Amino acid sequence: MLRRLTARRRTGLLALAAVVAVTGSALAAISPIASSPAHAPAQPRELTRAQLFAKLEARGRGRTRLTAHIADAVLSQAAQSLSLFARARTATDVVPQAQAELLPEPVEAQQSRLAFSVGGNAVYLVPSAEGVCISDTNYSQDGCMALSVVREGGAAESTECGRGLPNTETVEVAGVVSAQAREPTAILSNGARVPLTVTNDVFLADFPRKGPLPAQIEVKMPGGPHFFSSTVPADAGSEHCVTP
Amino acid sequence: MKRFITRLGVGKPLLATLALAGFAPIVGLAPAQSVAGERGVGTYCGISVPSNTDCANISGGSWSNGKFDQNAVGAGQSGHEVCEHTYYLGTGTTVSRRCAATSVNASTDLYCPYIEGDSFSGHAGNGTGGTETVGGVTVVEHDSCV
Numbered sequence: 001m002l003r004r005l006t007a008r009r010r011t012g013l014l015a016l017a018a019v020v021a022v023t024g025s026a027l028a029a030i031s032p033i034a035s036s037p038a039h040a041p042a043q044p045r046e047l048t049r050a051q052l053f054a055k056l057e058a059r060g061r062g063r064t065r066l067t068a069h070i071a072d073a074v075l076s077q078a079a080q081s082l083s084l085f086a087r088a089r090t091a092t093d094v095v096p097q098a099q100a101e102l103l104p105e106p107v108e109a110q111q112s113r114l115a116f117s118v119g120g121n122a123v124y125l126v127p128s129a130e131g132v133c134i135s136d137t138n139y140s141q142d143g144c145m146a147l148s149v150v151r152e153g154g155a156a157e158s159t160e161c162g163r164g165l166p167n168t169e170t171v172e173v174a175g176v177v178s179a180q181a182r183e184p185t186a187i188l189s190n191g192a193r194v195p196l197t198v199t200n201d202v203f204l205a206d207f208p209r210k211g212p213l214p215a216q217i218e219v220k221m222p223g224g225p226h227f228f229s230s231t232v233p234a235d236a237g238s239e240h241c242v243t244p
Numbered sequence: 245m246k247r248f249i250t251r252l253g254v255g256k257p258l259l260a261t262l263a264l265a266g267f268a269p270i271v272g273l274a275p276a277q278s279v280a281g282e283r284g285v286g287t288y289c290g291i292s293v294p295s296n297t298d299c300a301n302i303s304g305g306s307w308s309n310g311k312f313d314q315n316a317v318g319a320g321q322s323g324h325e326v327c328e329h330t331y332y333l334g335t336g337t338t339v340s341r342r343c344a345a346t347s348v349n350a351s352t353d354l355y356c357p358y359i360e361g362d363s364f365s366g367h368a369g370n371g372t373g374g375t376e377t378v379g380g381v382t383v384v385e386h387d388s389c390v
Contacts, residue, residue, distance in 0.1 A: 047320045049290040049377060056316045056347070056381040057287070101385070104316040104347035130322045131346060142351035143344025146323035155323065157344030163353045229372050231325050231343035234296075242337045244356045 045130070055129075058106045066129055071108040074127045074147075081151045082132070083179045084113040084125055084200045095124040099135040105144050107133055115202035123204055125176065131155075134174050134202065140164030141174045141204065150176050153219045153226030154184070160233065161241035166206060168241040173214050173230050174204040181219035186230065188212035209237055286310070290379040293370040298329070299378055300367050308366040309333055312382040313358040315340065315366035318347035319378060325371030326378055330354060333363040343371055356389040 047055065066074065078085040095112035105128050112126045112135075121138040133144035134157060141164070143157035154177035159165060165172055177184055177198055184196040184203060190212040196203045207213055214230035288308040289299035300307040308315070310333075317328040327343040330350050340353035354364060368380035 045322055047377070049320075049379065052318055052320050052377060052379040053287045053290060053381065056318050056379060059316060059349075059381075060314070060383070060385050102314075102349055102351050104318060104344075104349035139352040143342060143346075143348040145345045149323035149345055155345040157348060158342065160341040160343070161338045161353070162340060162342060162351060163355075164351065229325055229345070231327075231345060231371060233327065233341075233343065233371070236341075239338060239341060241339075241341070242332065243339050243353055 055105050059104055060101055065110060066106060066108045066127075070129055071111060071127070074108060074129060075111050077147055078127055078132060081147065081178050081180075082125070082176065082201045084115060084202075085111070085127070086179075087113075089113065093124070095126055095135055096137065099124070099137065099139070100126055102139070102142055103128070103133045103135055103144060104142065105129070105133070107144075113200070116199040118204075123174075123202055125200075125202060132176055134176065134204075136164070136174075136204070138164035140172050143174075145176055149228070151178055152228075153178055153181055153221050154217060154228055156217055156228060156231050158214075158231045158236075160236045160239050161243050163243050165243075168243065169209045170206045171209050171213055171232060171236050172204065172206050173217075173232060174202070175217060175228075176201055177203065177219055178221070180222055181226070183218075183220045185218045186214040187216045187218055187227075189215050189234075193218075209239070211237075213237055286312070286382045288366070288380045288382070289368045291377065292375050293368075293378045294375050295370050295372055298367050298369040299380070307368070308380060308382040309363065310382065311358060311361075311363050312366065312384050313354040314350060314383050314385050315354070315364070315368075315380060316347065316349040316383075317368040317378065317380045319370075319376050321376055322346050324376045325373055326376075327369045327371055328380065329367040329369060331365045331367070332357070333365050336365075339364065352390070355386060358384070359387070359389040 093113045100109035107126045107128045112124045115123045123136045126133045128144050131145050131147040134141045145155035149155045156175035158173045186194040213232050216227050288306045293299050299305040315328045315330045317326050319326045330340040340350040342348045366382040368378050
């Protein structure tokens with residue numbers, strides 16, 4: 001028992017140190033942005049190995065709040081490029097705590113927004129220190145994207161095998177696009193183009209595993225077409241999933 | 245009180261040849277890192293990984309074998325594409341595979357098999373966009389199959 005308590009205390013201290021490290025580094029990254037012109041793009045940053053592990057370790061149960069200063073800065077940045085964060089939060093925007101705790105990096109769950117609900121699946125955007133995360137009640141999406149990339153046009157995530165998918169023969173792609181993006185289109189591996197439905201900056205689309213899968217997403221930005229990866233691996237079509 | 249053991253470590257290179265989707269395997273290289281903990285956080289990889297490559301398949305790379313219900317993977321540079329790929333240990337079949345443009349987690353995919361006593365091999369890979377630092381964390385956080 002003593003050994004276990006000691007281990008728990010050690011784990012707790014490590015977690016605390018990780019949170020401090022992450023919020024500190026995030027603050028350092030955000031501060032210059034907060035003092036820059038209103039529409040200056042957030043700059044990507046390169047984490048050291050230690051910072052990367054600290055960020056991943058700081059996620060999880062009971063850790064769904066960033067510091068108020070960081071949260072304010074993130075929300076301000078998000079509101080500049082995503083319409084969802086430009087409006088006031090309502091009761092329907094509250095992401096279930098169990099979902100927020102599963103996101104891969106520390107988030108500000110108190111500033112979540114409901115993007116849409118379809119077929120009983122509620123899809124939320126949750127701000128993180130560097131961007132936004134997608135979380136849905138089906139648990140089919142659980143990833144985070146950099147706001148700096150979203151601002152360029154959009155960013156995606158995908159689930160090739162996951163419990164929340166309709167079945168094991170489905171690959172799902174989700175993403176966040178800039179409020180300025182128009183005509184979002186999935187470009188499949190065979191060159192075919194499939195229009196994507198975007199609701200409140202967010203899209204979520206299912207594709208049959210055995211068919212051509214999305215390779216890229218194209219959006220029309222004011223400056224011209226912009227392409228970004230669907231994140232679907234090239235061999236996803238031959239994947240055999242045994243997700244329960 | 246129920247005691248959970250999370251044992252993370254270097255396993256047989258059985259899964260080293262299993263690539264994350266489309267990731268070119270490099271046969272013959274053995275992972276070099278192991279981490280052990282009791283119901284705690286285990287980290288793996290954390291090195292530069294070429295694009296479209298599983299960290300387990302490069303020199304000095306690693307993966308995480310053991311009992312866990314989360315496999316969170318992130319990129320050193322925000323906006324860079326990464327994937328998590330979690331296999332059943334032993335059979336090598338995929339239980340969870342997800343990708344995103346900065347970080348991604350296995351979500352609830354491992355909940356039920358973990359409760360049922362299954363062990364996993366958690367992998368992290370770099371997606372498209374050039375060499376990047378990729379890191380993974382495997383951990384037990386939930387004790388239910390919901």
